[in-house]
Amino acid sequence: MKSRINKDIHFLIGLISILLLISISPARPQGKVQTIGRYLCIDYKPFFPIGLYHLPDKRNDDEIWKEVADAGFNFLNSKESGRHGIYVAKPVPWKEVNGKRVNLMELYRDSGMLDELKAFLSESEDDTTMLLWHAPDEPCWFGPSANALQLGYEAIKANSKKPVLMNVGPSINSLWHYNIPKELMQICDVISEDIYPVPDGKTKTGQGYNKYTYYVGEHTEKMVKLGSVEGVQKTPVWMVLQGFGWADFDSFG
DSSP states (O other), X not given: OHHHHHHHHHHXXXXXXXXXXHHHSOOOOSSOXXXXXXXXXXXXXXXXXXXXXXXXXXXOSHHHHHHHHHTTOOEEEOSSOOOTTOEXXXXXXXXXXXXXXXXXXXXXXXXXXXXXXXXXXHHHTTOTTEEEEEOSSOHHHHOOOHXXXXXXXXXXXXXXXXXXXXXXXXXXXXXXXXXOHHHHGGGOXXXXXXXXXXXXXXXXXXXXXXXXXXXXXXXXXXXXXXXXXXXXXXXXXXXXXXXXXXXXXXXXX
């Protein structure tokens, strides 16, 4: 009997200790988005994007959002909040400065752009469907330069808890572009490359060296090495894989 009482006492002490630990432990953040090693995580759970850059037929009605979600997509590049369980990356806006189209991350161009960038960030910072800020697309091909975006990236990190996504374009094998991907690693938290190997074996005008589908594996390996330090991947790498373009449906059958 004495042994049983001792066991019960030990059980109660353990239970009380657990309850006290739970009560004094900080609550786990809800909707926290961060990069951890090679993953983008939501509430510390890795997120695997199955996404689109655009909705088909330039539609934006609720029905097409639901259709895309039901098809298994969970991520979209969009100026709007996500719907039906789809998360979004919101592109940093462009504006005209002295007759030139510039991105709000190019803060060196105009002293008032910092306030505009902060205002843009504050509009969506608490949006639980928004995972990342999308930096200017394909700067390896078209610019701006990595140096031109540096101040903007630092401003985003100082005023937002959301990571920055940089899509470098199909440039990992090229040395002659405006930027090379390595230069952009310091101004993003997630890096991606869009590669256009379909149809296989055919040259794609303006798409660099994207002739064969097996290049996808080669490009992915190089991108992972780009995001690694001493063999350990430190930056999430996403691949934007082209299987077809929406316009190709017009040529089918």
